[in-house]
Amino acid sequence: MAGSSLLLLLDDIAAVLDDVALMTKVAAKKTAGVLGDDLAVNAEKVTGVRADRELPVVWAVAKGSFRNKCILVPAALAISIVLPWLITPLLMLGGLYLCYEGFEKVAHKFLHGAEEAAEHEDLVEHLADPAVDLVEYEKSKIKGAVRTDFILSAEIIVLTLGIVADMDFTSQVLVLCGIAIIMTIGVYGLVAGIVKLDDAGLYLMQRGGEGAWWGLQRWFGARLLSFAPWLMKALAVVGTIAMFMVGGGILIHGMHTLAVWIGLLAEQVGTIPAVGSVLAALTPTLASVLIGMVAGALVLGAASLWQRLRYVFR
Secondary structure (H helix, E strand, O other): OHHHHHHHHHHHHHHHHHHHHHHHHHHHHHHHHHHHHHHHHHHHHOOOOOHHHHHHHHHHHHHHHHHHHHHHHHHHHHHHHHOHHHHHHHHHHHHHHHHHHHHHHHHHHHHHHHHHHHHHHHHHHHHHOOOOOHHHHHHHHHHHHHHHHHHHHHHHHHHHHHHOOOOOHHHHHHHHHHHHHHHHHHHHHHHHHHHOHHHHHHHHHOOOOOOHHHHHHHHHHHHHHHHHHHHHHHHHHHHHHHHHHHHHHHHHHHOHHHHHHHHHHHHHHOOOOOOHHHHHHHHHHHHHHHHHHHHHHHHHHHHHHHHHHHHHHO
16 A cells, blocks of 8 residues: 555656656746847856956856846745736736847947947956956946846746746746756856857967867867857847747737737748748747837837936926
């Protein structure tokens, strides 16, 4: 009897773990849109730090990220228990914020690109000044990165909470904790690799020795050194597109009528000869990006109008 009870318990545990693993994979896919932006933002936050201090700074920010999630995960679980109806509005707000942040990046790039380049040059000159306190500068970079991480982590936790809302409490705890740990280790592990990519390239370029093998190492180092800035730009672009896609997808999911219309549109384009099946598969994704861009533009416009009204009437 005791043996059969133990077997039943183990079977139940295995079933729960299987569900948790499945939902963790789903949550990881859904939150991957934030990951690209998270990588680009956090890698950019390390810019200006001395090469020998890059990894310690990344580690300090990673510890701050773990602290952020130690606050956010219990808060999310408390909401799921006390105010479960609040999950959907929070999810919609998270989607709107993703769209706003993505469109704000695009608008800033086109409207203030020259100013951003000038600010970067000023930063380089400022850091070259021996009178600058690099310790204080490093601390300010870490604090800024941890604050930014809190917002990005909140987006990830809210998205995950919406996915696991119908699961039991234990499964919610396991999935949220799993996503928090996986995302933190994944993001800051990759950030550490990205910020040291140019150092690795420089190290290989400076390798001495004669022969094809040494020449290949120097060639590969030069390619790495030139690839590093392109990687940062690519991450920023892919992350922005992913923010529109994920944010727009959340909004579509929350508006049943719009989701039905997009489904009908996908069925219609699916009837096109030869390319119909491909277009039908792409329609939901393209619609999410388009809806995300429109929503982001509207939120940015409303925020800009609010700022101007505050300035006029203060």
